[in-house]
Amino acid sequence: MNRRPLAWLQTLRLDPPSPSDKTADRDRLRRALLQAGYPRVSFPLSVMRRLPDEMRRRDFELTAVLGQAEDEVRVIDIGREKVHGIALDIGSTNIEASLFDLSTGDRLDQGGRENPQLPFGADVLTRVQRSMMGGTEELVRVLRTGVNGLIDTLCSRNHFAADDIVAVAVAGNTIMSHFFLGLSVDNIPVAPYVPAVNGPVFTTGREAGLSVNEGALVYVFPNAGSYVGGDIISGILHAGVHREEEPVLFIDVGTNVEITLGCRDWIMTGAGAAGPALEGGVAGIGKKAEPGTISGVRIGRSNRGIDLDVMDNREPTGICGSGLIDLVSEMFSAGLIDQSGKFTGIGEGFRERDGERLYAIYGNGNDGLSISEAEIRNFLFSKAAMFSFLYVFVKSVGLTFRDIKKVYVAGALGCGIDPESAVNIGMLPDIPRDRFIPIGNSSLSGAEMLLLDRGLLDEAARVAALITYREMNEDAELMSVLQGALFIPHTQPELLKGA
Amino acid sequence: MNRRPLAWLQTLRLDPPSPSDKTADRDRLRRALLQAGYPRVSFPLSVMRRLPDEMRRRDFELTAVLGQAEDEVRVIDIGREKVHGIALDIGSTNIEASLFDLSTGDRLDQGGRENPQLPFGADVLTRVQRSMMGGTEELVRVLRTGVNGLIDTLCSRNHFAADDIVAVAVAGNTIMSHFFLGLSVDNIPVAPYVPAVNGPVFTTGREAGLSVNEGALVYVFPNAGSYVGGDIISGILHAGVHREEEPVLFIDVGTNVEITLGCRDWIMTGAGAAGPALEGGVAGIGKKAEPGTISGVRIGRSNRGIDLDVMDNREPTGICGSGLIDLVSEMFSAGLIDQSGKFTGIGEGFRERDGERLYAIYGNGNDGLSISEAEIRNFLFSKAAMFSFLYVFVKSVGLTFRDIKKVYVAGALGCGIDPESAVNIGMLPDIPRDRFIPIGNSSLSGAEMLLLDRGLLDEAARVAALITYREMNEDAELMSVLQGALFIPHTQPELLKGA
Numbered sequence: 001m002n003r004r005p006l007a008w009l010q011t012l013r014l015d016p017p018s019p020s021d022k023t024a025d026r027d028r029l030r031r032a033l034l035q036a037g038y039p040r041v042s043f044p045l046s047v048m049r050r051l052p053d054e055m056r057r058r059d060f061e062l063t064a065v066l067g068q069a070e071d072e073v074r075v076i077d078i079g080r081e082k083v084h085g086i087a088l089d090i091g092s093t094n095i096e097a098s099l100f101d102l103s104t105g106d107r108l109d110q111g112g113r114e115n116p117q118l119p120f121g122a123d124v125l126t127r128v129q130r131s132m133m134g135g136t137e138e139l140v141r142v143l144r145t146g147v148n149g150l151i152d153t154l155c156s157r158n159h160f161a162a163d164d165i166v167a168v169a170v171a172g173n174t175i176m177s178h179f180f181l182g183l184s185v186d187n188i189p190v191a192p193y194v195p196a197v198n199g200p201v202f203t204t205g206r207e208a209g210l211s212v213n214e215g216a217l218v219y220v221f222p223n224a225g226s227y228v229g230g231d232i233i234s235g236i237l238h239a240g241v242h243r244e245e246e247p248v249l250f251i252d253v254g255t256n257v258e259i260t261l262g263c264r265d266w267i268m269t270g271a272g273a274a275g276p277a278l279e280g281g282v283a284g285i286g287k288k289a290e291p292g293t294i295s296g297v298r299i300g301r302s303n304r305g306i307d308l309d310v311m312d313n314r315e316p317t318g319i320c321g322s323g324l325i326d327l328v329s330e331m332f333s334a335g336l337i338d339q340s341g342k343f344t345g346i347g348e349g350f351r352e353r354d355g356e357r358l359y360a361i362y363g364n365g366n367d368g369l370s371i372s373e374a375e376i377r378n379f380l381f382s383k384a385a386m387f388s389f390l391y392v393f394v395k396s397v398g399l400t401f402r403d404i405k406k407v408y409v410a411g412a413l414g415c416g417i418d419p420e421s422a423v424n425i426g427m428l429p430d431i432p433r434d435r436f437i438p439i440g441n442s443s444l445s446g447a448e449m450l451l452l453d454r455g456l457l458d459e460a461a462r463v464a465a466l467i468t469y470r471e472m473n474e475d476a477e478l479m480s481v482l483q484g485a486l487f488i489p490h491t492q493p494e495l496l497k498g499a
Numbered sequence: 500m501n502r503r504p505l506a507w508l509q510t511l512r513l514d515p516p517s518p519s520d521k522t523a524d525r526d527r528l529r530r531a532l533l534q535a536g537y538p539r540v541s542f543p544l545s546v547m548r549r550l551p552d553e554m555r556r557r558d559f560e561l562t563a564v565l566g567q568a569e570d571e572v573r574v575i576d577i578g579r580e581k582v583h584g585i586a587l588d589i590g591s592t593n594i595e596a597s598l599f600d601l602s603t604g605d606r607l608d609q610g611g612r613e614n615p616q617l618p619f620g621a622d623v624l625t626r627v628q629r630s631m632m633g634g635t636e637e638l639v640r641v642l643r644t645g646v647n648g649l650i651d652t653l654c655s656r657n658h659f660a661a662d663d664i665v666a667v668a669v670a671g672n673t674i675m676s677h678f679f680l681g682l683s684v685d686n687i688p689v690a691p692y693v694p695a696v697n698g699p700v701f702t703t704g705r706e707a708g709l710s711v712n713e714g715a716l717v718y719v720f721p722n723a724g725s726y727v728g729g730d731i732i733s734g735i736l737h738a739g740v741h742r743e744e745e746p747v748l749f750i751d752v753g754t755n756v757e758i759t760l761g762c763r764d765w766i767m768t769g770a771g772a773a774g775p776a777l778e779g780g781v782a783g784i785g786k787k788a789e790p791g792t793i794s795g796v797r798i799g800r801s802n803r804g805i806d807l808d809v810m811d812n813r814e815p816t817g818i819c820g821s822g823l824i825d826l827v828s829e830m831f832s833a834g835l836i837d838q839s840g841k842f843t844g845i846g847e848g849f850r851e852r853d854g855e856r857l858y859a860i861y862g863n864g865n866d867g868l869s870i871s872e873a874e875i876r877n878f879l880f881s882k883a884a885m886f887s888f889l890y891v892f893v894k895s896v897g898l899t900f901r902d903i904k905k906v907y908v909a910g911a912l913g914c915g916i917d918p919e920s921a922v923n924i925g926m927l928p929d930i931p932r933d934r935f936i937p938i939g940n941s942s943l944s945g946a947e948m949l950l951l952d953r954g955l956l957d958e959a960a961r962v963a964a965l966i967t968y969r970e971m972n973e974d975a976e977l978m979s980v981l982q983g984a985l986f987i988p989h990t991q992p993e994l995l996k997g998a
């Protein structure tokens with residue numbers, strides 16, 4: 001396989017200087033790079049400073065770490081044996097990172113942590129307001145500290161020094177990309193909603209303030225506007241939407257539902273608030289995917305016994321988005337809730353506490369895990385928002401669900417959504433189940449792909465250019481579809497098939 | 500006049516964002532720069548960070564400071580009203596700088612100081628050896644401190660902040676350019692004599708460690724090899740050697756004599772050690788041009804009275820190179836020294852002290868200024884070296900002095916050489932006097948020209964490529980010409996006319 005990572009080792013066998021060839025060191029390296037097929041090369045002075053010794057130490061067989069920065073090749077470092085890179089997904093809630101050996105393409109490690117901006121507001125807009133009131137520096141600093149902490153963890157766990165990281169590919173939504181780069185977000189929430197930058201950014205470890213090689217090539221995915229960030233573009237790249245001949249759907253569910261519909265000729269993206277319910281944000285027991293999280297639920301139709309899938313087979317401590325979809329679907333099918341999500345009171349497990357109606361999922365009494373009726377209604381709002389966005393979105397381009405041959409489901413639906421359950425409650429359309437393709441954290445996966453294949457730089461730019469943003473809340477039909485979607489599966493079930 | 504300085508202010512009237520044009524700030528600036536004729540533009544992240552506020556503060560009429568870095572335009576800074584630049588000549592002995600308003604082309608100030616590396620050795624090779632023995636960092640640091648001190652002085656004297664300096668053009672010999680950039684000189688004195696860099700260097704204020712704008716465009720002239728540095732290329736640019744149809748001579752006299760002969764089709768440069776005598780380095784009374792320096796001498800043919808030109812009409816405290824040429828010429832013409840430089844003892848003013856034979860130039864006794872016979876012999880060696888280099892150099896390309904229509908005399912001949920005196924003692928060839936054109940510190944002047952005209956970047960590169968270096972000490976004829984040249988004017992006076 002022909003590897004073309006974002007940064008790579010180039011071994012150059014230089015002609016040693018001689019009385020008949022007194023070409024200076026930098027100019028000799030430049031000549032060798034030209035011969036190797038790199039006509040446009042930039043050198044930081046710091047590399048030039050180490051060049052004479054390094055050339056001679058290696059007897060003029062020099063290994064240079066090169067990086068692709070737009071149409072130019074940058075000499076990132078010299079004299080390294082190995083090159084490592086990091087793919088970063090900076091989400092509003094979580095930061096995820098993967099560590100790669102760029103010479104083999106192997107993923108060496110992966111890790112994540114909460115976005116340290118969370119205490120400033122779970123909602124991104126709260127953080128933007130904080131920034132506009134003079135908090136930019138602090139928000140930028142805590143995020144950078146968090147990112148560097150994650151990088152440091154990955155490096156020390158694998159016995160690498162910061163200098164060993166020579167490339168970083170970063171995907172995040174528009175706000176997060178801005179905070180990451182230390183750019184102002186102040187104009188994003190104000191009409192006409194203009195970010196500081198949409199195009200891709202190529203910068204260095206030093207300029208970005210990362211604890212990596214100071215010359216490291218740091219690439220930040222382009223945004224397609226204030227509402228369509230690099231995370232979506234990275235996800236589209238990963239799913240390959242832009243290579244499809246027929247339109248496919250790409251759904252990224254987090255705090256927002258982001259829907260992309262398109263193919264190689266056009267891509268339309270829209271986003272809408274769906275509440276945090278789908279991202280494990282259910283008040284009482286919501287949890288992200290980690291050991292102890294309930295990721296699947298089955299309830300017996302006759303005895304109403306509950307069977308739980310718990311990650312790592314541990315004592316359950318919470319439930320993630322896909323577990324919640326299962327739970328609601330099973331409760332509905334077992335007759336524990338009605339179409340509107342109200343508790344039927346049939347069977348055991350129901351009780352009341354402080355006027356709140358609860359249903360026990362695990363254990364009994366106060367030590368167990370329960371879900372409240374209000375939480376289920378809250379969840380139904382999220383599922384209604386998601387379905388109605390989907391319906392209106394697909395219809396607006398003259399298609400119906402039946403026309404869609406692939407539906408990529410990405411994002412924080414934690415442990416992997418079960419399409420059967422999602423269709424059962426009317427969250428996803430009623431099409432053949434094998435058309436649903438779960439793709440996990442596609443934003444991180446896209447960043448990983450690009451880190452390992454610089455040929456995708458052009459593709460990312462092409463995707464960004466293809467995308468048109470569609471304002472979804474302006475649609476007149478949305479409200480009527482949404483109201484019906486508050487019920488399970490829908491007051492007009494034919495809409496699930498795309499009527 | 501169409502100004503094209505190395506860095507310039509570009510006022511861009513940007514279309515304000517609107518619902519129909521949500522182009523992001525950086526991308527909007529990039530588009531405007533493209534429309535203004537700059538297709539290749541690079542932005543440091545630090546500029547991007549200030550862009551959103553600056554654009555809006557100025558109601559989308561943005562002033563950007565642009566700089567030419569090879570074939571790319573760099574956004575150095577934004578939101579400045581004025582742009583200033585510094586031309587630097589880094590000589591082995593002295594550092595000279597000029598401060599310019601780049602928008603008007605006016606020279607605002609000029610200053611100089613001793614090269615703070617002098618205590619490490621007056622001779623450059625001593626410093627190189629020191630560097631090879633582990634002293635690089637210290638040599639680099641003291642030079643940088645000196646350069647920054649000079650820049651700070653110019654800035655504070657003119658009430659500028661460091662940030663106001665957005666461009667720096669630097670000329671120096673190969674060794675000095677390397678020290679300035681923090682590059683290793685270790686391989687320069689060792690066969691095959693390969694510098695770290697010969698091509699031009701475009702870097703930033705920050706990378707170069709200068710107390711100027713961190714994004715300032717810092718340009719360092721190319722070298723044409725270990726022995727032909729950016730100072731010569733800058734001087735050639737200033738004199739315009741590379742534009743001449745017929746060959747002209749360009750002589751730069753410092754610690755070394757550097758001779759360039761050429762025209763638009765070819766340029767040949769050679770250098771040879773001539774001792775420090777011509778650079779005001781006469782042991783006792785030598786001095787660089789400054790108030791109190793004797794720059795001209797006349798001695799009455801009959802009464803042998805001495806008439807001195809003293810800079811600023813102050814009490815004389817020393818004599819510079821051109822004053823010394825006058826002095827020796829006049830002493831010879833007045834019969835005070837013979838052909839070999841020996842004191843004749845005729846007339847007053849001669850005395851002995853501690854076995855040293857002295858001649859009083861100013862005042863009497865121990866408080867005055869005297870020159871010793873040994874100093875004159877020392878000077879004659881320098882003049883002999885210079886003449887014989889010139890003779891051999893011109894002859895080697897099949898020309899004689901008569902063929903040379905212009906002789907540019909540059910460098911440390913301090914206060915401006917008197918060709919009549921120089922010809923009289925056989926230092927310069929006996930050709931019509933109006934062919935000698937004194938051009939002072941041509942290295943600084945060339946850097947100034949380039950600072951004010953980025954069109955010269957290509958010319959500097961062309962000059963560097965045109966130059967061939969000629970090793971002068973290898974010439975068999977040199978020694979015989981030099982021996983005769985130790986006498987005034989020469990044992991074979993016909994050689995002065997280029998026989």
